[in-house]
Amino acid sequence: MTHSQETHMNPTPQVIDDNLLCEEAVRDPHAYFSRLRDHDPVYWNARHKAWVLTRYDDVARALRSQSLTAERISPFASAVARSAPSPGVVTTFEILQEWLVFRDPPEHTRLRRLVARAFTPSVVRARIPEITQTIDDLVEEIRGAGSVDLIREFAYPLPAVVIAQMLGVPPDDRDLFKEWSDKITALVFGAYEQADRFESASKGMIELRDYLLALIDRYERHPEDNLISVLLEHEDDDALSRDELVATCTLLLFGGHETTTNLIGNGMLALLDNPDQRARLLADPTTIGPAVEEMLRYDGPARATVRLVKDAHEIGGRQLEPGQRVFLANLAANRDPEAYADPDSFDIGRNPTNHMGFGVGIHYCLGAPLARLEGQLAISALLAAFPRMTLDLPAAELDWHGTMLSRGLQHLPVSLD
Numbered sequence: 001m002t003h004s005q006e007t008h009m010n011p012t013p014q015v016i017d018d019n020l021l022c023e024e025a026v027r028d029p030h031a032y033f034s035r036l037r038d039h040d041p042v043y044w045n046a047r048h049k050a051w052v053l054t055r056y057d058d059v060a061r062a063l064r065s066q067s068l069t070a071e072r073i074s075p076f077a078s079a080v081a082r083s084a085p086s087p088g089v090v091t092t093f094e095i096l097q098e099w100l101v102f103r104d105p106p107e108h109t110r111l112r113r114l115v116a117r118a119f120t121p122s123v124v125r126a127r128i129p130e131i132t133q134t135i136d137d138l139v140e141e142i143r144g145a146g147s148v149d150l151i152r153e154f155a156y157p158l159p160a161v162v163i164a165q166m167l168g169v170p171p172d173d174r175d176l177f178k179e180w181s182d183k184i185t186a187l188v189f190g191a192y193e194q195a196d197r198f199e200s201a202s203k204g205m206i207e208l209r210d211y212l213l214a215l216i217d218r219y220e221r222h223p224e225d226n227l228i229s230v231l232l233e234h235e236d237d238d239a240l241s242r243d244e245l246v247a248t249c250t251l252l253l254f255g256g257h258e259t260t261t262n263l264i265g266n267g268m269l270a271l272l273d274n275p276d277q278r279a280r281l282l283a284d285p286t287t288i289g290p291a292v293e294e295m296l297r298y299d300g301p302a303r304a305t306v307r308l309v310k311d312a313h314e315i316g317g318r319q320l321e322p323g324q325r326v327f328l329a330n331l332a333a334n335r336d337p338e339a340y341a342d343p344d345s346f347d348i349g350r351n352p353t354n355h356m357g358f359g360v361g362i363h364y365c366l367g368a369p370l371a372r373l374e375g376q377l378a379i380s381a382l383l384a385a386f387p388r389m390t391l392d393l394p395a396a397e398l399d400w401h402g403t404m405l406s407r408g409l410q411h412l413p414v415s416l417d
């Protein structure tokens, strides 16, 4: 490669650290991505061997493009296969390869149609009493505690219990379920950085698969009011196979847990760090719907989404070649000044209905109605129960998870009264 090509492809070292998980990129990805968007919006990162797209229009177009593929697990699985993996790791990849989020049409279309039945507005609405009860129980557990870590005591357990309840996991097994969820999350969100975690994660995946197979057998014989029973139903002579059912349950467990934890954590932080907006919401709690949309835009749980280039094409004057990886920075799209006026201000009256917090296109988050509902109910309940809550640390000193695809706090220490 000539010097001029090198400069053309990688002109950013003076503007950003090329480690996408450097200290600043984890603590304040908005400032980091903003410099990148201004300077090099279609950026080839040689260290991570990936393109990074930071403009709203580019991210939205790429997520709808047929020149990119969502089938990103197979090449990764092939790379792992070359390192003589244990049978557990092989099985784990077999399950991940069935996840609809990693499939293209026509397989994606069929799977999505079958799974979407479990997330219709009426199915989700029917869960309101149960979710409200779980939230009230968690609020009562922390009431009177003075200072708490809101992630550990509230935002983390809530979605795990909700998705376990919805799937039909008996209450006594829910702690086990949470452990498995952690292991899968470490695998999927950390997969790009922590290859050594495969062994421990895959042990969890095998245990979870065996557990789910037993649960599926039980609900096949005696259907109950839960998602597994809905997913077992046939439709137009088509139904999910056993492998697809297990894979879908693990995807729902993963998709429904840490993301929702981070919506509640990041959303509460935005409110605590912007007292005027919290006062607005306290004065009119009926605006919780738009407020949660603004939380998803301002500092949502989806840091980036991954695709691979299928067909060679050009974006912003750069040539993308088949097989190359592309990071679509949802956080950066959500702060693009071309898409939102004054993007770095948190304004709960904005109601940004086109934000990228749940992605866009055929893979748009299937759990969005549930995530919105949980976020709205949880944040409303926290505000009502603890209207004088304050941060125990300045926002700038909080620790974030150093993961490529998600944005979430490790802890959120607060004083409740």
Ligand code: HEM
Residues within 6 Å of the ligand: 070, 100, 101, 102, 112, 163, 251, 252, 253, 255, 256, 257, 259, 260, 263, 300, 301, 302, 305, 306, 356, 357, 358, 359, 360, 362, 363, 364, 365, 366, 367, 368, 370, 371, 372
């Ligand atoms: C605030 C919480 C959540 C956020 C920020 C979020 C974000 C996302 C995003 C960005 C995608 C698109 C991924 C891509 O294009 O590759 C997605 C897909 C998906 N999400 Fe969520 N999600 C959340 C909650 C949930 C919940 C609660 C569930 C289910 C229990 C869920 C299930 C799914 C599924 C099944 C897909 C794949 C859809 C497809 O490929 O067609 N998510 N989510």
